[in-house]
Amino acid sequence: MRVIIAYFTIFIVSLSFLVITDVVTGMQLSEALDVLKESFDVFAPGEYWIIGLLVLFPILLVIAMKFKKNPN
Structure with missing residues (x-):
């Protein structure tokens, strides 16, 4: 569970850093x-599947480790 929390925390901090950097350089928040x-609008539908899998990969690893510990 800590891995999932750390993963999403890093993701949120990274996106926040990008937005804060733009705001500090003089852009409005909007x-x-x-x-x-717009940086996510340039992806093709197949790329969204790949990104989705990459986002879900750590979660699936944690779930797989939980099931491996408890085979019941």
Whole structure:
């Protein structure tokens, strides 16, 4: 469970760092969020599947380790 929490904490801190960097350079918050959103708009549908799998991979590893410990 700690791995999942650490994983999402790092993800949120990274996105926050990107937005804060844009705000500090003089952008408005709405513009900084638009830049963040536009960076994900350029992906093709197949790339969204890959990103989804990469996001779920640590969670699936933790679940697999839980089941491996308790075979019941």
